Amino acid sequence: MDGLIDTAPCGILLADDASLILDANRTLADALGYSLEALRGKEVRTVLARGARIYYQTHVFPLLRLRGEVHEIYLSLRTAGEEDLPVLLNAVRREHDDGPITEIAVVPIERRSRFEDEILEARRAAETASQSRARFLSMLSHDIRSPLSAIAFSADLLARGAFGPVTEAQTRELGQIASAGRYVLRLVSDVLEFSRLETGRVDVCPVRVDVAEAADAALALVAGQADGAGVRLERPDAPALTAWADRDRLLQILVNLLGNAIKFTGAGGRVTVTWSASPDHVAVHVEDTGPGIAPDRQAAVFAPFVQDDAAPADGSVGLGLAISRELARAMGGDLTVESAPGEGATFTVALPHPPAA
Amino acid sequence: MNDARARFNVTETGRGQRPMVFAHGFGCDQTMWREVAPAFEADYRVVLFDFIGAGGSDTSAYDPERYASLSGYADDVLAICRELGLEDVVFVGHSVSAMIGILASLRDPGRFRSLVLVGPSPCYINDPPYVGGFEREDIEGLLAMMEKNYGGWAQAMAPVIMKNPDRPALAAELEELFCATDRDIARDFAAVTFLSDNRDDLGEVEVPSLILQCTDDAIAPDAVGEYLRDRLPHSTFRKLRANGHCPHLSHPTETTEVIRDYLAADPGAPWTA
CATH class of the missing domain: 3.30.565.10 (Histidine kinase-like ATPase, C-terminal domain)
Incomplete structure (x- = not known):
């Protein structure tokens, strides 16, 4: 390839419809660790990581055939030293005199790829946290609210003498049990109500x-x-x-x-x-x-x-x-x-x- | 929703009596058959559909448990056949759908006249001495790649499609093809597809089949096609000049001719007599 393209700050590769590499620029050859001569005539798949071969065949290739272009595809290349090289890929398939040629441009994105991994990891962590939160709320609702109601209700019944006479001091203490129970109940209800509101599960009837x-x-x-x-x-x-x-x-x-x-x-x-x-x-x-x-x-x-x-x-x-x-x-x-x-x-x-x- | 036609976005064409059902592979939808299916419309009742999660299917019908193995997808093929009243079916499956068709034929052999398997593989993972072509880490690499691509997939595609105002039909088709693919379902489908091992099912197959093996197929290498040839009863093996994994897109004429030749010999006749 001529001077400007050969050293452009992105990898460029040309392939025919049989997925044979026709040519590449020096930037790509250097990034992959091959000489230009070694790259020419190789199949495109040999410079793709194995997972990327499947992705290329099942997603990139059909799109190139059906539409003639793909944009912003994340793929991993495989270097001569068997290292994965994450890149962002754009490609266009165009008719030439000798048949269609696919022109591929790649930009290595190693740091960005690691950063994206962190974001994805954070998303998974958030999803897990959200599931834990849902389990916690369900626990609040069933395992805490119900027994608390029972405690307050029983204390009330005892205080009212439903099971026999109680002394004044006992009535006072039972009243405290009941009111403390109701108080915690209200806090739990607040938390549950807020979580329902947050997830839009509250009906209002104006x-x-x-x-x-x-x-x-x-x-x-x-x-x-x-x-x-x-x-x-x-x-x-x-x-x-x-x-x-x-x-x-x-x-x-x-x-x-x-x-x-x-x-x-x-x-x-x-x-x-x-x-x-x-x-x-x-x-x-x-x-x-x-x-x-x-x-x-x-x-x-x-x-x-x-x-x-x-x-x-x-x-x-x-x-x-x-x-x-x-x-x-x-x-x-x-x-x-x-x-x-x-x-x-x-x-x-x-x-x-x-x-x- | 009980209507299979809507659930699987079924398209029916063709003027023939015998049904020919085309099943797409992983990563695509029924659009992938557009260069091949029309060639059979004169002689067959051509049925195209999208698996749940792909193309115009009803993604709300997705159930992770049902689709935790390929048999869930095989049940879908049978459901479509039953609801459309399809008998004596010629089933054409690409890639993972080849194996889905085999599983469907095991459940209801009388339903199928023949199976056309395009780029099939009973197991993608190497299990020495068996060569599937991939290691488990490779599949994990694929899943990670999908996760990063699908995040912005629809958004990345849409503006490009808008730039093609002179080809609105194509744009609409592509929107159907890839933008509608549900990210989570696609990921599950990839895992089920590439981590399945159906080698033990092959010996039970009664329905005659045509194995189409591509040249230099990165996903289903020659060794896999030959493994199938040697173990799939009543199978016919044809090596295509077509290279890659999607001969129906890259070499539709050769693909069509080979399928037509095979069907002309009326495979399956003794089985339904």
Whole structure:
């Protein structure tokens, strides 16, 4: 081959339809460890790794015949020293005066090939991890949740004297067993719910929901917690608004947001629920007078298993906001936060407008 | 889905009565027969199909357990024959499908009139003194290569196909041929194909067969064809001038003529009398 092509920074090889090598450039001959004279007249398969011979015959050859070209094929060549040389291959089969000739260009990709091996290995590891996770969740569901329910239920029955009289001290202890059991149960349920949400296996049934009614229901559910924490709940009068949402799921989100707000605001603080509408969506805002969230933490609060260092230790596993946001998204909406340190935080649940009747 | 026609993307042509079923090999689909099958349309009812995972087949019908051995594929051939009401079948199988046809004939010998085996091999792995042509590591190398290629296969092909607007039919055909090949199924199929050993089944075969041995076939070398010739009862051995592993693509005229000659002698007549 002439000078430029002979030393081009890629291997070039010409073969006839009988797969005999007609010519090659020096770059390829050097990479394979053959002299040019030794390469000419060899069969293409002799410079392919054995696995590559099958791949060439079953994939590359048919494509060359049917379409006349192949691109970006990963193959291993076999050098004169019996070493594998991974390459990326492009080839074109063209008519010439003496019959069709296949022109092949290869670029060695040893480092890239190792890198790809690592990626594939990582993918396999991720797939294995994902299977382990599924087994773990199934174990949580069946092997932990069911006995926990039984423990809490039996403790309740004993405390109520269903199996004979119990002393006051026994009732107190049994109550603790039951409430501790229910508490762990709730944590397990959170983990399971989040994993269902993550894999898109949660059904939401949107209907027309009166936002004021849902807000009042949520406020009623957290009134006791607010009293205990010395936090004032406010719900200013506002025009009626209808959202397109699954009422139970909206309630779950609002209770979670209100619970968090009460927890972080502390005694003497205030938590306010308001709502608004824009052309795109209906929004419910939960605003607190707590310490606020630094800008660089605002994305992290929605990440699963993240718990702010400043959070009062309540044993939660930090899935509440992650679950709430997934639920809002499952309903076609979203959950966002606006906050500045020292100025409280406002969480906003955006929901679709009801479809036109 | 119970309809074999849809499940296996069955194509039926031809004006004859006797069915001639063409089965593609690993890495391809029924398109591979396009230079050979039409030559038999005048005299046969020509049936083409794609195995599950290839071409236009219904990949949702894939079941790793069913296809953990070649017998799952042989059952598919029989299912197609039954559902299409094919009797006295001339079965033409390329590469691994040659062995699939042999297995199908063992299960239901009365269904087949003759088997045409293109580039067959009962075992690809060397097992001294048997020479299959490959070691287990070679097959592992193939699987690794497939994994790296199939990752970007469809994406790599699509833009090239787009560059061929003047040949839309060809582009569509290729899209069918390779882009639709499911990566995981192709990998399983490769493993089952190249790690199978069906040597012990050969002696039981009752249906007459034609062995087409290519010249310089990197996948099924001469020694393999000769092994089959010596052990497959009622077989006829023909060495093709065609070199490589896909004579139906590279040398369709010779391939067609050799098959036609063999069928002209009406093999199988005593077996169905």
